[in-house]
Amino acid sequence: MPASSTRPVGGGKLGHRLAHEVEAPMPVGLAERFVCWYCPPEGVVLDPFCGTGTTLHAAKQHGRRGIGCDVRADQVDLARRRLATVTPALL
Ligand SMILES: C[S@@+](CC[C@H](N)C(=O)[O-])C[C@H]1O[C@@H](n2cnc3c(N)ncnc32)[C@H](O)[C@@H]1O
Numbered sequence: 001m002p003a004s005s006t007r008p009v010g011g012g013k014l015g016h017r018l019a020h021e022v023e024a025p026m027p028v029g030l031a032e033r034f035v036c037w038y039c040p041p042e043g044v045v046l047d048p049f050c051g052t053g054t055t056l057h058a059a060k061q062h063g064r065r066g067i068g069c070d071v072r073a074d075q076v077d078l079a080r081r082r083l084a085t086v087t088p089a090l091l
Helices: 017-021 028-038 054-061 073-083
Strands: 044-047 065-068
Touching: 017 073, 028 054, 044 054, 054 065, 054 073, 065 073
Parallel strands: 044 065
Antiparallel strands: none
16 A cells, blocks of 8 residues: 555645645645735635635635635535634634
């Protein structure tokens, strides 16, 4: 069995647990900075390559609305499942 199938990227700690179901998890903290810097509160974040929804996760968490697209249906499904777990932070 190849090592990649037994060891998740970043030891499984690089992003949301659902993001580790695919090959490119991204830390939500990275997306949070850009969302907060460049989108006003209650603004809309567009991620046309949303993957597992890290950017949309950050947007929801920080009171922004989000629109995501992805060519892969499995990614969209993961993003939907993930976003259902995100609660906006109290400001
Ligand atoms: C690195 S991931 C994006 C990560 C994402 N921005 C996040 O916040 O987690 C890149 C995504 O782009 C998608 N993609 C590639 N070509 C595309 C296309 N032509 N239209 C829409 N999505 C595409 C891939 O399926 C992949 O999920």
